[in-house]
Amino acid sequence: MKKSRFLSASRRSIQPTRSSHHDIIRGVAQTLAIAATLLRFTSVALNPELEVESNRKNVGHTPCGIYIAESSIPGSGIGLYAGVSYSKGSVIGSPDVAIPVIDREFHHDDNPKVGKRPLDWILSDYFWEANACAPANLETFDDGVDCVVPSLGMAANSHQGLYNAEFDVPRVGSGGLSRFQHPSAGSSTQYRVEFTATSDLKAGTEVFMDYGESWFTVRDKVLGYTPLEDDYLWADTALKKMLSSNVFSSEIESIETEKRYALLKNLVSSIDIRKGNALPKLSAELKRAEEKGAAAYSAPDYIRSIEWLEENGTCIDSVQEKQSTIPGAGWGAFLKRSVKKGEVVIVSPLIHFPYDEVMNMYDHASEEVNDSTADFYAGEEKYSTRKKGEKIIGKQLLANYVFGHPDSSMLFFPYAGSMGLINHGGEGKANVKLQWPSGKGPSLKYHQESWFDLTVEQMAATDKQKRGLMLEIVATRDIEIGEEVFLDYGSAWQDAWNEHTKKWEPWTTNGNYVPSSSLNIVGSLEKVRTERELSDNPYPGANIATACHFDFEDIDELEEFVSDDEDTRIFDWYKPTSENAEIVLEAEYILPCTIINRKIIKGEEYFTAIVFASPENDSRDEDNTPLFTDVILSKVRVEVRKIPRHAITFVDKPYSGDSHLPGTFRFPIMMPDDIFPKKWKNLAK
Numbered sequence: 103m104k105k106s107r108f109l110s111a112s113r114r115s116i117q118p119t120r121s122s123h124h125d126i127i128r129g130v131a132q133t134l135a136i137a138a139t140l141l142r143f144t145s146v147a148l149n150p151e152l153e154v155e156s157n158r159k160n161v162g163h164t165p166c167g168i169y170i171a172e173s174s175i176p177g178s179g180i181g182l183y184a185g186v187s188y189s190k191g192s193v194i195g196s197p198d199v200a201i202p203v204i205d206r207e208f209h210h211d212d213n214p215k216v217g218k219r220p221l222d223w224i225l226s227d228y229f230w231e232a233n234a235c236a237p238a239n240l241e242t243f244d245d246g247v248d249c250v251v252p253s254l255g256m257a258a259n260s261h262q263g264l265y266n267a268e269f270d271v272p273r274v275g276s277g278g279l280s281r282f283q284h285p286s287a288g289s290s291t292q293y294r295v296e297f298t299a300t301s302d303l304k305a306g307t308e309v310f311m312d313y314g315e316s317w318f319t320v321r322d323k324v325l326g327y328t329p330l331e332d333d334y335l336w337a338d339t340a341l342k343k344m345l346s347s348n349v350f351s352s353e354i355e356s357i358e359t360e361k362r363y364a365l366l367k368n369l370v371s372s373i374d375i376r377k378g379n380a381l382p383k384l385s386a387e388l389k390r391a392e393e394k395g396a397a398a399y400s401a402p403d404y405i406r407s408i409e410w411l412e413e414n415g416t417c418i419d420s421v422q423e424k425q426s427t428i429p430g431a432g433w434g435a436f437l438k439r440s441v442k443k444g445e446v447v448i449v450s451p452l453i454h455f456p457y458d459e460v461m462n463m464y465d466h467a468s469e470e471v472n473d474s475t476a477d478f479y480a481g482e483e484k485y486s487t488r489k490k491g492e493k494i495i496g497k498q499l500l501a502n503y504v505f506g507h508p509d510s511s512m513l514f515f516p517y518a519g520s521m522g523l524i525n526h527g528g529e530g531k532a533n534v535k536l537q538w539p540s541g542k543g544p545s546l547k548y549h550q551e552s553w554f555d556l557t558v559e560q561m562a563a564t565d566k567q568k569r570g571l572m573l574e575i576v577a578t579r580d581i582e583i584g585e586e587v588f589l590d591y592g593s594a595w596q597d598a599w600n601e602h603t604k605k606w607e608p609w610t611t612n613g614n615y616v617p618s619s620s621l622n623i624v625g626s627l628e629k630v631r632t633e634r635e636l637s638d639n640p641y642p643g644a645n646i647a648t649a650c651h652f653d654f655e656d657i658d659e660l661e662e663f664v665s666d667d668e669d670t671r672i673f674d675w676y677k678p679t680s681e682n683a684e685i686v687l688e689a690e691y692i693l694p695c696t697i698i699n700r701k702i703i704k705g706e707e708y709f710t711a712i713v714f715a716s717p718e719n720d721s722r723d724e725d726n727t728p729l730f731t732d733v734i735l736s737k738v739r740v741e742v743r744k745i746p747r748h749a750i751t752f753v754d755k756p757y758s759g760d761s762h763l764p765g766t767f768r769f770p771i772m773m774p775d776d777i778f779p780k781k782w783k784n785l786a787k
Contacts, residue, residue, distance in 0.1 A: 164439040164583070168195040170449065170518055171415030171544050173259050174308050174404040179569065180451055180544050181308050182258045182518075183411055185419065188303040193296050196422040196438070198253040199522045200272045200293040201500050202238040203229075204762075205246040208490060209463050209498075219562050221460040221498070222248070224453045224569070228256045228517070232718045236271050236689045237618075237753045238293055240649065241762070243482045245718040250500060250517075254297040257451065257518040260313040263334030263380075263397025264404060267309045269295045271689035274619040277425065277432030281609040281760050284430040285602060288760035289502055289767040292619075294423060294433070306411065308404040329380035329400070337380035337396035345392055350385055359385050416449045416543035418519035426525055427586050435523035435587045441577045447534055447587065448519035448575040449545065452505075455513040456562035461501040461768070465491040475636055478647040478694035478755060479714065485756070497768035499761050505536070505573070506770035507778045508594045509786040512558055513770055516573055524575070526771075527588025528596055534575045534589050536773055545572045554779040561782070592772025602767045609763065616643035617759075618752040630709060630750050632697045645758035650695035651686045651749040652713050652742060654730040665741070671729065672741045675749065692716075692751055698741075709745045717756075 166185035173181030188194055203221065210220045222229065228250065232239030235249035250256070255269055272293035281287040303309070318328045329337070344350045349362055363385035371378025382391045382399065391399040398404065419438065426434030441447055455461075466488040503522045504513040516522075527533065539545030550570040553561065560566070575589065609615070621628035621642075630648065631639060652675075659680065660673040676683035685691075694717075699710035714733070719726075721734040732738040760766070 166417035166439075167419035168254075168309070168417070169411040169415035170257065170418050171406070171411055172547065174401040174406075175259055175261060178259050180257065180548055182254060182418075183406060183415065184303045184305055184307045184309055185408065185411065185417065187305045188299040190299055190302050192299055194254065194267055194299055194303070194309065195297060195419045196253075196520060197273075197294050197296045198251070198255070198423075198520045199291045199503075200235045200238065200255070200295045201250040201252075201291045201503060201522075202232075202235065202241055202293070202761075203248040203250060203498055203500055204463070205242060206248055208246065208466075210460055219456050219460070221455070221500075223455070223460075224567055225250065225515075228453075230255060233690050233716060234269075234271070235293060235295075236692055237274065237649070237751075238272065239716060239718050240478070240692075240694065240753050241756060241759060243479065243485045243717055243756050245720065247718065251295055252517040252522060253520060254309060254311060255295070258309045258311045260317065261310045261397065261401060261404070262312075262315065262318065262329060262331045263395075264308075264401060265310040265312040266299060266301045266303055266307065267297055267311055268300050269297045269311075271295075276617060276619075276760065279430065279432050279760070281615065281763060283608065285606040286430050286432065286767060287609075288763045289499075290432050291499060291761070292617075292759070304405065306406045306408055308401070308406070310404075327375040327379055329376045329396075333374075333376045333380040334395075334397040334400075336377055338392075340377075340381065341388060341392035341396060345388055350388055363388075414543060416446060416545075418448055418450070420447050421520050421523060421587055423520070423523055424586075428525055431525050433523055434525050435520060437581055437583050437585050437587060440583045441581050443577055443579050445577050446540070446542075446574050447577055447581075448521055449539065449543065450516035450518040450521055450573055451548065451569050452514040452516055452571040452573055453569065454561060454566075454571060455504070455515070456511065456558050458506065458511045458513050458770075461497040461504075461513070462494045463496045463498060465493040465495045475633065476631070476641065476646060476648045477633075477696055478649070478753070480647075480755065495764065496766065499768070501768045501770055504770045505773050507773050507775070507783065508592075509783040510558070510778070511784055512561065512782050514571065514573070514773075519575070521575065524587050524589050526591040526595065526599075528590070531588045532590040533577065533579055533581050533585070534587055535578050536589070536777065537574050537576050538777060539572050539574055545574075548572060555781055557781050558784045589771070592774070594772045595769050598769040599767065606765070614643050615645050615758070618643075618646055618754045621646065621752040627747070628752060630697055630700075630707070630747065632700055632709075641752075645754050647753050647755045648695055648697055648711070649692040649751050649753045650711050650713050650742065650745055651688075651691050651751070652693050652695070652745075653682070653686050653691050654715075654727065654733065654740075656682050656686070657727065657729060663743075669737070670739050670741055672743065674743050675745045687749065692753070694753075695742075695750070697750070699743075701744075703744075707747050708743075709747070709750060710741060710743045711745055711750075713740050713742050 169183045169185050170180055171183055173179060175181070184194065206221055230249040230251055232245065232247040232249055235251070238249060239247050241247055251269060254267060258267065272295050274292055276287070276292050277290065279287045315330050318325060318330065350359065367378055367381055370381065380396050380400070382388055394402070420441070421435035422438050423433050424436045426432060428434070500515070504515045506513045524534070538551070539549045548569070549572040553570055581587070628641065631641065656676070657673065659682065660676065663672040665672045676686065694714045695711040697709050697711050701708050715730070719734050721731050726734070729738065733740055
């Protein structure tokens with residue numbers, strides 16, 4: 103579990119000095135006056151840029167882009183560090199997969215077998231909101247998608263004052279797999295993400311993602327009242343004001359000064375505890391905090407030397423994604439640098455699931471919808487009345503990215519180093535193997551070998567609701583740069599795959615299915631049709647729906663027109679000069695829409711559409727505008743005119759993608775028997 107407590111002021115000895123009673127009273131009065139001033143302003147200051155040792159040259163091999171090591175945030179466990187310098191906007195490390203978890207609450211939350219250990223037992227701290235993985239958020243009719251983003255999306259910590267990285271919305275592609283040709287279609291995620299620097303990163307800097315303020319505020323009881331971005335900015339200005347006063351400017355430490363500062367800090371905290379927590383604990387630390395910046399002061403070691411990282415960390419930037427050399431396998435992992443036999447290729451923390459039932463998906467009484475309209479919400483009414491049955495009809499896609507054992511109910515998810523890209527190396531192709539950590543780098547502290555002596559029931563105890571294990575991928579022979587990495591998935595996995603391929607037949611039902619991504623290729627865009635045109639000229643796939651780039655939060659800047667229908671609001675799309683006209687073209691701002699009209703203006707196509715709320719939008723969200731709440735509740739419909747062609751995209755209708763096909767292959771990667779603890783074999787005969 104990520105735990106972020108940012109206060110880390112070091113203590114220094116306090117030398118008492120003599121002061122009169124009147125001096126103390128005067129100092130307290132000055133302190134209260136400063137506090138009143140501080141609590142009136144809002145800071146716009148930024149943290150000062152820090153100098154850091156440049157990355158030393160790596161002679162003879164490719165430098166490591168990402169290290170995993172102990173985080174600079176006290177109590178936060180493991181973090182990730184830049185091994186080389188990254189300029190703002192550049193890609194950090196290598197892309198990784200994004201894995202949607204579908205209808206978790208429907209399938210798992212009331213499962214008596216898993217009790218209080220559902221799928222999100224530990225994963226709840228790592229899920230991203232569905233729209234962060236758009237268009238994966240459109241795979242269900244409601245808020246039924248949780249997005250799992252390994253590598254930086256899970257292993258990187260978050261600091262509200264220092265975040266410096268983000269991931270782009272996923273690239274969509276099946277890796278060349280087709281439901282009409284390949285038994286492996288639907289067995290791997292079609293989403294892959296790149297991580298980019300949001301500011302210049304110097305080598306040795308810890309990589310921080312922005313989890314969003316709500317991630318911290320809902321965890322106040324666990325993490326304490328963590329300062330947010332505005333709190334650190336406020337503290338930067340507060341520190342300057344305090345040091346410019348006569349009360350705290352003296353370099354001589356005294357008991358009276360500390361008392362005055364404690365009084366001020368307590369007063370600030372009583373009004374806004376997060377701002378109080380953004381200040382140093384002691385007045386003796388004010389100058390150092392002002393010089394570094396409040397945020398950087400709270401994580402004093404967030405920039406490490408490369409020597410420290412090589413000594414205390416492990417490189418996890420060893421593989422990159424390419425088309426696999428195995429026909430029908432989709433994407434694969436290829437070495438970015440040569441490794442010798444016995445060298446660690448990847449090390450990753452693990453999230454453990456005590457009971458594999460959490461991956462089960464159950465049948466439900468709803469009819470399949472198959473029509474030629476582009477209405478995203480076709481079939482929603484039947485879907486909304488579904489009831490969960492008892493028959494297991496499949497497993498979550500995440501099941502293909504976890505490790506297990508034939509004699510155990512336990513599963514383990516590795517979430518760093520792009521392990522999910524490594525394919526099975528059957529028939530002697532394997533060139534890496536699994537092993538528990540050898541006691542180097544972060545595993546010295548964060549791999550709990552004592553867990554090997556616990557039973558599955560003990561591993562499901564509430565005090566084990568956290569990370570505690572790590573796993574290594576080790577080369578079994580010398581592997582050259584550019585070679586594909588293969589791991590033996592085990593005989594049980596091979597048997598399951600062989601059985602699947604025997605039974606598999608090319609998909610014939612709904613034979614006119616086409617991946618929506620194939621219609622969005624620049625240079626060969628599919629023609630957008632109105633609802634009326636679709637009756638005579640449907641899209642090439644019955645799974646195809648339309649989505650429009652739009653953000654209801656921008657509604658006030660759009661021109662509105664009078665509507666004859668009191669239940670309809672009419673707006674023009676963004677003006678070309680609007681800054682938001684560019685921002686809204688990002689994939690996270692796609693909303694289901696129905697095209698109702700087309701116009702040609704100066705030789706360009708423009709469309710009118712009814713724009714709907716996204717499935718994950720919640721009418722109870724306090725940040726919603728009244729109009730947006732009404733749209734979510736279907737009390738009003740919004741008609742948007744003059745939508746340019748480039749602001750319309752094609753998406754798959756809910757539950758129509760390959761990963762939702764019945765009978766798609768699902769089976770965990772099997773861990774070797776010689777490394778699997780006996781105490782965990784709760785299914786052994």
